[in-house]
Amino acid sequence: MADILVYALHYEGAFNRNSLGAVSEGAKLAAELGGEVHAVVLGERVSDELCASLGGYGARTVYRVEGPEGLAQPVVDAMAQLVRAHGFGYALFGGGLLGFEIGAGLAARLGAGVAMEVTAVRAQDGRVVAERPILGDSAISEISYRSELGIVIGRLNALELADPSRNEAAVTDVEVEFSEFSTRARMLRRGEQRGEDVDIEGADILVAGGRGLGKAESFELCTELAKAFGPGSAVAATRAVVDAGWYPYAGQIGQTGKTVSPKLYFAAGISGAIQHKVGMQGSENIVAVNKDANAPIFEFSDLGIVGDLNRILPKLSAALRARREG
Amino acid sequence: MKICVLVKEVPDAAVRKRIDPATGRMDRSGERTLNPYDTHAIEAAMAIREGGVVEVEEIVAVTMGPEGAVRALHKAVSLGVDRSLHLCDDGLAGSDVAATGYALAAALRREAPDLVLLGQQSDDGECYTVGAIVADHLAMPSLTQVIKLDVEQPSGDAPARLRCERQAEYGYDTVEVELPAVVSVGDAINEPRYPSLKAIMGAKKKPLEVLGLGALEIDPARVGAEGSAARWTGSKEPPRKPPGTIIEDEDTDATVAQIVAWLDERKLI
Numbered sequence: 239m240a241d242i243l244v245y246a247l248h249y250e251g252a253f254n255r256n257s258l259g260a261v262s263e264g265a266k267l268a269a270e271l272g273g274e275v276h277a278v279v280l281g282e283r284v285s286d287e288l289c290a291s292l293g294g295y296g297a298r299t300v301y302r303v304e305g306p307e308g309l310a311q312p313v314v315d316a317m318a319q320l321v322r323a324h325g326f327g328y329a330l331f332g333g334g335l336l337g338f339e340i341g342a343g344l345a346a347r348l349g350a351g352v353a354m355e356v357t358a359v360r361a362q363d364g365r366v367v368a369e370r371p372i373l374g375d376s377a378i379s380e381i382s383y384r385s386e387l388g389i390v391i392g393r394l395n396a397l398e399l400a401d402p403s404r405n406e407a408a409v410t411d412v413e414v415e416f417s418e419f420s421t422r423a424r425m426l427r428r429g430e431q432r433g434e435d436v437d438i439e440g441a442d443i444l445v446a447g448g449r450g451l452g453k454a455e456s457f458e459l460c461t462e463l464a465k466a467f468g469p470g471s472a473v474a475a476t477r478a479v480v481d482a483g484w485y486p487y488a489g490q491i492g493q494t495g496k497t498v499s500p501k502l503y504f505a506a507g508i509s510g511a512i513q514h515k516v517g518m519q520g521s522e523n524i525v526a527v528n529k530d531a532n533a534p535i536f537e538f539s540d541l542g543i544v545g546d547l548n549r550i551l552p553k554l555s556a557a558l559r560a561r562r563e564g
Numbered sequence: 565m566k567i568c569v570l571v572k573e574v575p576d577a578a579v580r581k582r583i584d585p586a587t588g589r590m591d592r593s594g595e596r597t598l599n600p601y602d603t604h605a606i607e608a609a610m611a612i613r614e615g616g617v618v619e620v621e622e623i624v625a626v627t628m629g630p631e632g633a634v635r636a637l638h639k640a641v642s643l644g645v646d647r648s649l650h651l652c653d654d655g656l657a658g659s660d661v662a663a664t665g666y667a668l669a670a671a672l673r674r675e676a677p678d679l680v681l682l683g684q685q686s687d688d689g690e691c692y693t694v695g696a697i698v699a700d701h702l703a704m705p706s707l708t709q710v711i712k713l714d715v716e717q718p719s720g721d722a723p724a725r726l727r728c729e730r731q732a733e734y735g736y737d738t739v740e741v742e743l744p745a746v747v748s749v750g751d752a753i754n755e756p757r758y759p760s761l762k763a764i765m766g767a768k769k770k771p772l773e774v775l776g777l778g779a780l781e782i783d784p785a786r787v788g789a790e791g792s793a794a795r796w797t798g799s800k801e802p803p804r805k806p807p808g809t810i811i812e813d814e815d816t817d818a819t820v821a822q823i824v825a826w827l828d829e830r831k832l833i
């Protein structure tokens with residue numbers, strides 16, 4: 239079966255960029271396989287217009303399911319029902335937390351093979367081959383499937399968005415009987431923005447702080463450095479730092495945060511885990527300071543400084559300030 | 565209440581990141597240790613026990629892996645786990661993440677826990693996914709990346725429930741989950757304790773049960789390399805970016821001058 243089913247995540251009237259990338263990539267892949275791409279949308283009274291807009295990225299049919307938003311297991315129920323009814327050959331997810339959870343749950347439900355963190359997909363002899371970087375991106379594995387359904391979970395920002403056409407998808411309402419256990423998790427509050435609103439997407443220079451800063455007070459070193467760089471610079475952070483409450487969520491880079499590509503990305507005390515890397519690897523210049531010479535970030539920095547940021551950052555800030563004032 | 569914590573043995577991070585110059589691949593030999601993310605799950609179990617909202621009768625560590633994986637269980641016990649279960653069978657070697665989750669679910673079903681906890685990801689590969697796979701096999705609700713976990717005991721005979729917070733694509737979500745459930749925790753949830761010397765010494769004396777495939781309801785055709793539906797069919801070299809400049813900071817004034825010159829050359833200041 240050459241047809242592909244894509245899960246499209248939406249929030250407050252717009253689709254997630256990674257989901258649109260998955261629909262776009264799914265459309266290309268389906269064409270190579272001689273099939274079609276269809277999408278599933280689950281939510282509370284999702285509009286016809288929003289659903290139909292997925293046609294612009296290549297979706298033929300959008301299956302609209304009424305259900306609770308933001309939780310994985312109801313989507314697993316919906317997709318399992320759709321796969322059983324229509325026999326899709328592949329299920330495709332854009333990068334993101336929910337995609338991981340849904341894809342994994344669906345693999346268990348249907349006995350399907352699953353490949354995650356996928357950066358490229360292609361058709362080979364009528365079957366899908368997924369490419370997944372492994373070992374800190376030092377090699378790429380190629381994965382194929384021998385189950386009836388193959389599940390592909392993309393890496394964040396890896397599946398590229400097509401320029402949308404004016405095509406509209408046919409919208410079909412589907413009633414899904416949710417599993418008893420799917421209804422035992424309930425969203426009490428969704429999308430809470432913790433901390434003030436900070437703008438990091440417009441900055442040319444970003445000074446980003448990670449757990450290597452050691453404590454909340456050390457975050458000041460990043461703020462000082464950003465100030466020393468002058469106008470056009472801003473401060474960003476890793477998830478660990480945001481979860482610890484040292485910096486607002488609006489300033490977070492990476493998986494479940496923002497994706498940026500400034501002229502300069504200055505990483506202080508950031509190890510460079512994949513979940514962070516995917517949000518900043520498009521930066522034009524990457525400078526990293528870390529005391530661990532083995533930190534993965536040094537594998538993709540243009541300039542790496544192995545040393546104590548508590549010593550280096552204040553002196554660098556002073557040097558930049560002196561230069562600007564001089 | 566009974567809590568099972570899924571743990572895994574992984575290569576020690578300190579040696580893991582070495583590249584083998586002969587192959588250009590990561591050298592994964594050397595010391596192995598308990599997945600550092602799993603220590604947060606163990607700590608979360610201990611916090612529930614010590615929190616006193618519900619009585620935790622037992623905390624059981626469960627792992628799947630070759631004989632050496634027992635080291636991860638000893639470490640888990642030294643951190644407060646009461647006993648452990650080691651799923652170990654040659655027939656499991658080469659299992660993909662879906663097959664691994666299937667086998668672990670069979671081991672967990674035998675324990676019938678009220679709560680299954682695990683780390684947010686393993687340090688050597690599969691991210692976020694094992695929890696969701698296990699949960700589906702056990703028909704339990706699940707949530708990953710939880711950074712705040714509170715147990716609530718409603719009055720009467722109602723089962724205990726969890727109030728979980730996590731960061732998802734659009735900000736922080738608060739989700740109520742009824743038990744039994746599978747929850748993977750993020751590393752921001754707690755600061756794991758260090759084991760005492762006494763606990764380390766005593767770890768090998770705590771009950772440890774080794775189970776093979778025959779002891780559980782596992783279809784051998786659904787596990788191991790042959791039973792895995794996702795198949796590795798090849799590998800290739802990623803496009804490589806030329807290596808960057810590395811400065812080892814010895815004289816900070818000189819280092820700073822070098823950074824400034826580097827930025828200046830690229831017209832970044």
